[in-house]
Amino acid sequence: MTDALIALQTSLAERLAALRGCAQHKLPGPLLDVAVRQVALPGGDVYLVRPSDWEALRDEEAAARRPIPYWARLWPSGEVLATHVARNPPCPGTRVVELGCGLGLPTIAAARGGAAVLASDGHEDAIAFAAHSLALNELEATVVQADMDRDADALAERGPFDIVLVADVLYTVANADAMLLLLPRLLEPNGEVWLADPDRAGGRRFLAAARSLFHVRTIEHQDAKLHVLRPR
Ligand SMILES: C[S@@+](CC[C@H](N)C(=O)[O-])C[C@H]1O[C@@H](n2cnc3c(N)ncnc32)[C@H](O)[C@@H]1O
Structure with a gap:
């Protein structure tokens, strides 16, 4: 993993834990297994960070009785x-x-x-x-x-x-x-x-x-x- 992706993951973990009101180690693994997707739009490409395996995140959230992560x-x-x-x-x-x-x-x-x-x-x-x-x-x-x-x-x-x-x-x-x-x-x-x-x-x-x-x-x-x- 590149240094930039590790920094992104670290920053996301801090913010997600604060928003969820939980310790970072309690965050589901698939939430922090992230990828950056390049999306072509008129006027130029943009970059989106997202969990790389949506199905894995959905299954882990379901096991924890949390809502389906449509987002x-x-x-x-x-x-x-x-x-x-x-x-x-x-x-x-x-x-x-x-x-x-x-x-x-x-x-x-x-x-x-x-x-x-x-x-x-x-x-x-x-x-x-x-x-x-x-x-x-x-x-x-x-x-x-x-x-x-x-x-x-x-x-x-x-x-x-x-x-x-x-x-x-x-x-x-x-x-x-x-x-x-x-x-x-x-x-x-x-x-x-x-x-x-x-x-x-x-x-x-x-x-x-x-x-x-x-x-x-x-x-x-x-x-x-x-x-x-x-x-x-
Ligand atoms: C199917 S996803 C679409 C996400 C994004 N707009 C897209 O098209 O890629 C539905 C989104 O609406 C959000 N959402 C669903 N019900 C909502 C509500 N009552 N208030 C605010 N957001 C809601 C979900 O959390 C999710 O991010």
């Missing part, structure tokens, strides 16, 4: 959204929030253009990894642990935002309903939501209800749909 892999919707952001980079100073950021690729694409980005995820491990990937790309953004239902007030207090980014978060009915309540509280009157979804039932439920609040324009991609929502 720990890059989903097709995340790539579709990040590509859209990279093709349409928000101007410097644009206020952007990402909900359910996971590894944070769309956040990185937005921060690269100089937007003021708040990345958020309900899972504490995601926060540590997204923050480290930002550092790896020599970019700045604020990264917070926030559940879009339980922490809706705290997220709304940090707004309003010009752009809300969401990729593949609507896989539960609860998330679809929480998103519907949260978005109007986050958005500027002229703001936009850029939402990527692989046509999950929760996504369809959200969109059916959202059409009364937003104009929706949909761009079809092979692995996900990209919906652009503007307040009516």
Whole structure:
């Protein structure tokens, strides 16, 4: 292992243990067995740090009765959204929030253009990894642990935002309903939501209800749909 990867692992271990409130030796092994993935985006490659064996991490978390670590892999919707952001980079100073950021690729694409980005995820491990990937790309953004239902007030207090980014978060009915309540509280009157979804039932439920609040324009991609929502 290279010195840079060892330093990354050491820093991640400190942050993950602090966020989980446990000793470093209690962290699951697959969480710290990390790899750096180079992702090609319009405008240049970016680097993402992630656990190298997602299935091993999922199995260890299941054995410890912890939630499935959906945050720990890059989903097709995340790539579709990040590509859209990279093709349409928000101007410097644009206020952007990402909900359910996971590894944070769309956040990185937005921060690269100089937007003021708040990345958020309900899972504490995601926060540590997204923050480290930002550092790896020599970019700045604020990264917070926030559940879009339980922490809706705290997220709304940090707004309003010009752009809300969401990729593949609507896989539960609860998330679809929480998103519907949260978005109007986050958005500027002229703001936009850029939402990527692989046509999950929760996504369809959200969109059916959202059409009364937003104009929706949909761009079809092979692995996900990209919906652009503007307040009516
Ligand atoms: C399928 S993953 C998608 C991750 C990333 N957006 C991507 O597309 O690669 C779903 C993400 O949403 C987060 N998430 C799920 N429910 C959430 C909630 N209620 N509030 C905040 N984040 C949530 C998970 O922790 C996870 O990072």
